[in-house]
Amino acid sequence: MQRLGLRIGFALVVGWVTAVVADPPPLNLSVAKAAVRDYHDSGRYEADVARVSGWALEWIEERAAAAQPGERLAVVLDIDETVLSNYAHMNEQDFGYVRDVWIEWIARAEGTAIKPMKAVYDRARELGIAIIFLTSRVDPDEKPGTLVNLEREGMGEYERLIFKMGEGIAPTAAERKRIRRAELEQEGWTIIASIGDQGSDLAGGHAERIFKLPNPFYGIP
Ligand SMILES: [Mg+2]
Numbered sequence: 001m002q003r004l005g006l007r008i009g010f011a012l013v014v015g016w017v018t019a020v021v022a023d024p025p026p027l028n029l030s031v032a033k034a035a036v037r038d039y040h041d042s043g044r045y046e047a048d049v050a051r052v053s054g055w056a057l058e059w060i061e062e063r064a065a066a067a068q069p070g071e072r073l074a075v076v077l078d079i080d081e082t083v084l085s086n087y088a089h090m091n092e093q094d095f096g097y098v099r100d101v102w103i104e105w106i107a108r109a110e111g112t113a114i115k116p117m118k119a120v121y122d123r124a125r126e127l128g129i130a131i132i133f134l135t136s137r138v139d140p141d142e143k144p145g146t147l148v149n150l151e152r153e154g155m156g157e158y159e160r161l162i163f164k165m166g167e168g169i170a171p172t173a174a175e176r177k178r179i180r181r182a183e184l185e186q187e188g189w190t191i192i193a194s195i196g197d198q199g200s201d202l203a204g205g206h207a208e209r210i211f212k213l214p215n216p217f218y219g220i221p
Contacts, residue, residue, distance in 0.1 A: 053116035078196035084111035139163035178204030
């Protein structure tokens, strides 16, 4: 009987361990936030951004050199965590999102240029390539602050800035952005690069190359 009891106990322990391994609890939120802050503050975030931006820069130069007569080349850029950093705001909010507080932040136009991407913006313009911003910021609520912020950070010259209008034309950012890029192509633009920090900035084609910047802070479907 004693042996049987030990066997049952052993089976229960093994079963419990298996269950824990198969279905681990989520990462502790405070630990996750600390890891995100460390990733940002250590310089690893900017280094990763710089690496991807470098690849984009290389491609843009190569593609510009191979441009055919009459081609209208464009680079499509997302805004948040692509050319403007909201880290100060996110950190202050402890990575929480409150719509009204976010709107106030945008209105203050205090986002800072993400330097490696500012370099991409500058080089593309030097090469005569159109810059088209495609953002999930909403017109009209977020428009004035966005215009001021881009100007203030040296990115106020562009072909077009496409906002989300009200509820938008599609249920997800991915679908809305795909539709907008398709429209740009219909207008005659050749989108040589699409650059963003979310998979939803880049999914669905209508760009020769896509470049995904890191974003450990939030996700947008
Ligand atoms: Mg973004």
